[in-house]
Amino acid sequence: MLYHSIAFFLGFLLDLILGDPYWLPHPIRLIGNLIVVLEKRFLSKETKGKEHKEQEKSERRRGTLLVFIVLSVTFAVTAFLVIGAYLLHPYLGVAVETIMTYQILAVKCLKVESMKVYQSLTKEGIEEARKAVAMIVGRDTAVLDGTGVAKAAIETVAENTSDGVIAPMLYTALGGPVLGFLYKAVNTMDSMIGYKNEKYLNFGRTAAKSDDVCNYLPSRISAYLMIAAAYLGGSDFSGKGAYRIYKRDRRNHASPNSAQTESVCAGALGIQLAGDAVYFGKVVKKPHIGDDTRPVEYEDIRRANRLMYLTAWLGETGCLFFMVLIILL
Template sequence: MPTDITVVLGAVLLDLVLGDPRALPHPIVAIGRFISFLEPRLRRNVASERAAGCLLLLVTVGVTYSVTSLMLVLAYLTTPGAALVVGMYLGWVSLAARSLHQESAKVAYALERGDLPAARVALSYIVGRETADLEEPEIVRGAVETVAENTGDGVVAPLFYLVLGGPALALAYKAVNTLDSMVGYKNERYLEFGWASARFDDLANYLPARLTGLLMVLAAPLCGLSGKNAWRIMRRDGRNHSSPNSGFPEAAAAGALGVQLGGANRYFGKIVEKPTIGDASKSLSLEAYHGVVRLMYTSELLLVVAWSGVRYAAKLAG
């Protein structure tokens, strides 16, 4: 099924208005259960952990793409309108802008009430670091970093693959993303088994992460922020991250907001010093959080507008 503009616009609008459809059958949940089903069986039956992990990646992504394509074909054989509805639904569940905003906003709401304990608890649901002793600036930093990073892999990347190859490719990307979140850890259990999933996730996010940074640079002036500084910091600090990709949206956001991200975090009782991103021209306050949310939505809008413009120009040229 070609990437119909109705499918893309419908998916984006459904996500913006309704958020994550948790009350409905959710393909991402099904993908997670499929991974959990395959993992112990592959570990038992494949001698090499790395080979088992490679097979997990191939089977999960292949089945996701094939099942999604089959659903679209069957819907189209019913009526073209049914294919549009199914396509919009599958595109909708691949996007996470509203969900990201809702979950991170719980942190901001608690801070606005002056309830630090509640803010720490809310932050603990969206970050991996320990949050029990964090003060307000560090809580805000965690929320800003989460929104900036996930604008890449939760908003722009799935939208990029949706416009590139339709719902089947968008959900194949989400399968890669889910694999990385479930098995892509650098610990004893998953170092070899999750190697392929982690590396492929890096590859799948390579272009979208850099596109996200560029979109944030372009979005910054529209949000009352500094596009010039976003560009400068992204070029300077985009690689100041353990991930080969996450640093680009974080650096663009830090530059646009005029804040410093990165630094010390506590994991399992140990302090981990991470490279800093950006300059501390402004304090990490709720203003920074609201600014990064505006950047997220505006970046998504810019991608939709740019793609729609290219499609329209191609139609005129054709």
């Protein structure tokens, strides 16, 4: 546990300092490549002549098989590397676990990508801003104006405060890089094949449901950490507003988890998020989150990132506190 807590903290610091260098091969990209290979193999299987119900069941089975293979490979490779490193020498184990923890977290990467949107909005114009935000959201961005682009970036920061920061942090604290990478594999599968469209509705169902289950508790823990961050963050945020909107709007999303931190962020900033969006050329009706008390500003992207960083530090501190407590007991 002592070695684990050291690696856990050092990995968090590395993420804050280095982020995700694009030139460095990343395990999540490798997991993504595996998903692409398996999707091509399983989703393209011949289904002509099958009845509709039978075809749906077949797609679900193949989607479930994809999830099983991805999780099995992720578990085997991660466990082999971590356990093997610790068996060779504890210090090597700490080094390997530190690097893996750093790769699991995405605090700085989330900030960097969202701040590219901010820079484009303030300096380069709407076309570049649409291109920048298209890199971090799944919706169609060509129809967005400046305010829509800013809202999309803020929503991404808010939602990924749970998915990309606190949830993987909690799983890594609980089960080391093995559990951390298993969570990231589930999250990656959901982001790639978990869509409720004609292509993935059945094939991606297991991936989507797995992500819902894995994020159920972490998203709610993230929300309360973010509320605490809003209280501690100074005049830019409203802790009372964060809690009030969270209690009111935390279920205003098709996903049981996505609106948890989005509602806190909207309340903390005093703005309105969500609403209708365009996906694959079709308008998807969505309820609003938050109150339209003031217009969304480009500067809100910076504020959302600051709130995310405060939440990350609170999460890291809480995890380390419980680790130290276990060591002392």
